[in-house]
Amino acid sequence: MENVITAIRVVPLEHYVYLSFLLFCIGVAGVVFRRNTIIILMCIELMFNSVNLLLAAFSAHHSDPRGQVFVFFIMLVAAAEVTVGLAILVMMKRYANSVDVNQLNTLKW
Amino acid sequence: MQLLFYILAAISVISAVAVVSSRSPMNSVIALVVCFLSIAGHYVLLNAQFLAMVHIIVYTGAIMVLFLFVIMLLNLNRAAEPMKTLGTRVVAVLAGGLLFVTLLAALRHGIEARAANAYDPTVGLVKSVGMSLYTEFLLPFEVSSVLFLSAVVGVVLLAGKERPWTPPTMEPTETEGARGE
Numbered sequence: 001m002e003n004v005i006t007a008i009r010v011v012p013l014e015h016y017v018y019l020s021f022l023l024f025c026i027g028v029a030g031v032v033f034r035r036n037t038i039i040i041l042m043c044i045e046l047m048f049n050s051v052n053l054l055l056a057a058f059s060a061h062h063s064d065p066r067g068q069v070f071v072f073f074i075m076l077v078a079a080a081e082v083t084v085g086l087a088i089l090v091m092m093k094r095y096a097n098s099v100d101v102n103q104l105n106t107l108k109w
Numbered sequence: 110m111q112l113l114f115y116i117l118a119a120i121s122v123i124s125a126v127a128v129v130s131s132r133s134p135m136n137s138v139i140a141l142v143v144c145f146l147s148i149a150g151h152y153v154l155l156n157a158q159f160l161a162m163v164h165i166i167v168y169t170g171a172i173m174v175l176f177l178f179v180i181m182l183l184n185l186n187r188a189a190e191p192m193k194t195l196g197t198r199v200v201a202v203l204a205g206g207l208l209f210v211t212l213l214a215a216l217r218h219g220i221e222a223r224a225a226n227a228y229d230p231t232v233g234l235v236k237s238v239g240m241s242l243y244t245e246f247l248l249p250f251e252v253s254s255v256l257f258l259s260a261v262v263g264v265v266l267l268a269g270k271e272r273p274w275t276p277p278t279m280e281p282t283e284t285e286g287a288r289g290e
Contacts, residue, residue, distance in 0.1 A: 011114045011154070014219060019118045019151075021212045023125055023144075029205025030129035033198055035191040038134055038180060042141050045172065046125055049148050052164075060155040062225040063232045065241040068160050072242065075167050076253045080260035082172050086179045087267040093183045100191040 016057035023050035037092065037099045041085050048078045114154055121147040133187045134180050138173060145169050157233035 023046060030043035052071045059067025089099060096103050120143065127140035145168045152161035193201075231237050242250060 010111050014216070015114070015118075016151075017216060017220065018213070019121070021209055022122055025205040025209040025212070026122070026125045026129060028208055029201050032201035032204055033129055033193065035193050036134060036185070038176065038185065039128070039137055042128055042137060042176065045141065045168075046128060046144065049145065049168075052160075053148055053151055056152055056155050056157050056160055060157060060233060063229040064226055065232050065237045066245070068157055068233060068238050069241050069246050071157075071160055072163065072238070073246075073249060073253060075163060077256070079167055079172060080256055082175060083260050083264050084267070086175055087264040089179060090183070090268045098191075099183065099185060102191070 013057060013061050017054065020050045020054040020057070023047075023053070035100050035102055037089050037101055038086075040101065041082065041089070045078060045082065048074060110154075114151070117147045117150045117154070120144075121151070132190055134185045134190070135177075138176050138180060141176075142169050142173050145173065155233065156230070159233060159235045159238045 027043045027047035027050065030046065031040050034040055034043070052074055055067045055071050055074070059065065059071075092104070093099055124140045124144040124147065128137045128144065131137045131140060145164065149161045149164045149169075152158075152164060229237075
């Protein structure tokens, strides 16, 4: 147990930052890459998680629990966002009979 | 221990790529669950045990089940999957890669890694996070419950019952017509 606790600082903070960057960029690329709305929502979740990982890494590095409270709040907001987003998706499927974001072009000039 | 971090990092990156590139939405959801579990492993490595548990319960337990439920409800499968053109996909990968390069360039001198506080092994356990949450962040915690309430009401309103679709350019309804006369 002591071994686990002292091992936190073995991994450099930069590597957590790089991992978080990579996950975030995969999420951004996925939002542009896909047309399926549900996959776009999942990519947004991926970006949320990369930011959460970064906050948790800095919080553990600075030994400050407040960063982890922020992660907790981000999880709450993400849960609320997903419920509303999926409800909108169900409505979209019901009325437009598709989950393709290209179908939603009513506001397009 | 360092090796464990790199294994978990490889798992999370590979599964994140699988989320984006997989054809079937069901495979995407499974890959995202794997990615979230590996991120929970990262939290355990960071000694954030409370976060690891909450992450598994909220994300893989609730959110991903919700995604799976919606995919099954809407019967999305490989045949119904809309795909973008090749050009858009190349541009998407380029945009993500350029963003990554930009972020890396911002860090080319490294980050100042001096810890602000003395090392405390109890940070990240339920006790320290709970003390911070229920003293310093009590008001945001209560406000977030209001956010949840509004989200639940909104979802019930949106997806609750089947209503006839009224197009945006609607003709005057009967009540308005009656009022006009």
